[in-house]
Amino acid sequence: MAAPATDPAPAREPYLGIVLRAALWLALLAPFFYSTYGFANWLASRRDHVGSIVFAWEYALTPFVAWTIVPYWSINLFYGLSLLLNTTRRGVDRLAGRYLSAQIIAVACFVAFPLTATFVRPATTGLPGFLFAVLGGFDKPFNQAPSLHIALLVIIWDHWRHVLARHRLGGILRPVWHVWCFLIGASVLTTWQHHFIDIPTGALLGLFALWLFPSKGELPFWGFRLTADPKARRLAGYYALGATIALAAAAAGAFVSADFLILLWPALALAMVAFAYAGAGAKVFQKAANGSVSLASRILLLPYRLGARINVLIWTRQLAPQAQITDGVFFGRFPSAVEANRFGTVIDLAGEMERPRGVTCRWISYAMLDLVAPPHDRLERAVAAIELARRRGTVLVCCALGFQRSAAVVADWLVVTGRSHTAAQARRKLAALGRPVHLQIGLEEPGLEEPT
Incomplete structure (x- = not known):
C-alpha cells in the first residue's frame, strides 16, 4: 500500500x-x-x-x-x-x-x-x-x-x-x-x-x-442523525440518565450549598457522551489523528475520562497490559507513555482516551466508541494501518481495556491478511492469549462474518 x-x-x-x-x-x-x-x-x-x-x-x-x-x-x-x-x-x-x-x-x-x-x-x-x-x-x-x-x-x-x-x-x-x-x-x-x-x-x-465550534475539524453536531443501533441508543439513555441525575443533584444541592454546583461539570460531560452514542459518534471527543484532543474536550470531558481511567484499572489490574499475536503485532489496553514507547507504532482506537504525555513513538488514532460496532470505513483504515506499520517495527493496537475494539480490529486484520481463515479461527487465536475477548461488536463487519 x-x-x-x-x-x-x-x-x-x-x-x-x-x-x-x-x-x-x-x-x-x-x-x-x-x-x-x-x-x-x-x-x-x-x-x-x-x-x-x-x-x-x-x-x-x-x-x-x-x-x-x-x-x-x-x-x-x-x-x-x-x-x-x-x-x-x-x-x-x-x-x-x-x-x-x-x-x-x-x-x-x-x-x-x-x-x-x-x-x-x-x-x-x-x-x-x-x-x-x-x-x-x-x-x-x-x-x-x-x-x-x-x-x-x-x-x-x-x-x-x-x-x-x-x-x-x-x-x-x-x-x-x-x-x-x-x-x-x-x-x-x-x-x-x-x-x-x-x-x-x-x-x-x-x-x-x-x-x-472547534477551530479545526468537524462540528460535533453537524450531520447528526439518531442512531438505529439499539445498543447505542440504550447506552445513550444510560448516559443521559446519569447527566440528568447529576444536574438534579446540582440544582437541589445548591439550596444547601453552592459547592453542589460542581456537579454541573460531570452532568455536562455525561450529556456530551450521551450525544455521541445517540448518533454524533466519536467526533464528540475531538480527537486528532495523532491522539491529541482539543483544549475544550480535554477540560469538559475530564470527569468522564477520569471515570474511564478508573474503569481501566479495575478491569485490567490483574492482566498483562499487552499480548503478542503474531509478526510483531500486539493488542491490549490503553498504554502509559513508558509502555507505548516500547513499540514502533501505536494504533489507538479509544476515542475517549487522550494520548499520554511523553510518547515518542509513532501514534495513529482511529477514534471509535466503546461497546458498539465501529464504523466500517474506520475499521478498514485501522486494519490497513496495522499492515503498513508492521513493516516499520512492532505495533500495539489498543483501546481502553483491550477487550473489544482492539480485538475486533486485530481479528479483522488476521482474516483480511490470510493469517486466519475465519472469524472463529481468529477468535480462538486471540482467546488463547489469556485475555477476555468480545468480538460480537465486529461480527457484522465483512472481514469477521462467520461462513454460512
Whole structure:
C-alpha cells in the first residue's frame, strides 16, 4: 500500500473578503448582544425577588480595585479585533458561532434563573469613574451566572493564543497576552461586577462554545442523525440518565450549598457522551489523528475520562497490559507513555482516551466508541494501518481495556491478511492469549462474518 498523499495547501483567501465577513457578523452580533442582554436585565428587574449565590468569604477577600475597570472594558476591543484576525472566512464563522452560542445560552440562563450581585461599589472618580458610569448606563446587577464576560474571555483568549502561535509571535507577546487575560478575568471580581460562582460557570460556558465550534475539524453536531443501533441508543439513555441525575443533584444541592454546583461539570460531560452514542459518534471527543484532543474536550470531558481511567484499572489490574499475536503485532489496553514507547507504532482506537504525555513513538488514532460496532470505513483504515506499520517495527493496537475494539480490529486484520481463515479461527487465536475477548461488536463487519 502506498502512503496517502498529503493534501495540497489551501489557497490563500483575499483578506478583503475576510474583513467583509467579519463586518457582517459584527453588524449582527452587536445589536443581538445589547438587545438580548438588556432584555434579560429588564426581565429580572420586574421580579419581586432575585436571589444571589455568594460565598461568605467573598466579602472579606474580594477587594475593590477601581483601575481594573480598564481591563474589564478592554474585552470589547478584543471582541471585534478577534473577528478580523482570521485567515479564512470559515475561521470567522467558527468564532462568530462561539460568540453567538455563548450569548444564547447565557441569556437563557439569565432568564431562567436570574441572580443579583450584592456588592455595593464605592464612588469612584477620574477615568475609572467615567467607565463605571458608562457601564452602569446599560448594565444592571442581575446577569450573573454564568458570567458572559468570562465565557467570552475564554473564547477570545483561545483565539488569540492560536493567532500568536500561527504567526510565530511568541517571545514576550504570549506571556503579556496571558497576563492581560488574567487581569480581565480577575476584574469581574475586583470591579464588584460578579460573585465567584459566576467565574467557573462562565468558563464552562466558554469551553462549551469552543467545543461546539472547534477551530479545526468537524462540528460535533453537524450531520447528526439518531442512531438505529439499539445498543447505542440504550447506552445513550444510560448516559443521559446519569447527566440528568447529576444536574438534579446540582440544582437541589445548591439550596444547601453552592459547592453542589460542581456537579454541573460531570452532568455536562455525561450529556456530551450521551450525544455521541445517540448518533454524533466519536467526533464528540475531538480527537486528532495523532491522539491529541482539543483544549475544550480535554477540560469538559475530564470527569468522564477520569471515570474511564478508573474503569481501566479495575478491569485490567490483574492482566498483562499487552499480548503478542503474531509478526510483531500486539493488542491490549490503553498504554502509559513508558509502555507505548516500547513499540514502533501505536494504533489507538479509544476515542475517549487522550494520548499520554511523553510518547515518542509513532501514534495513529482511529477514534471509535466503546461497546458498539465501529464504523466500517474506520475499521478498514485501522486494519490497513496495522499492515503498513508492521513493516516499520512492532505495533500495539489498543483501546481502553483491550477487550473489544482492539480485538475486533486485530481479528479483522488476521482474516483480511490470510493469517486466519475465519472469524472463529481468529477468535480462538486471540482467546488463547489469556485475555477476555468480545468480538460480537465486529461480527457484522465483512472481514469477521462467520461462513454460512
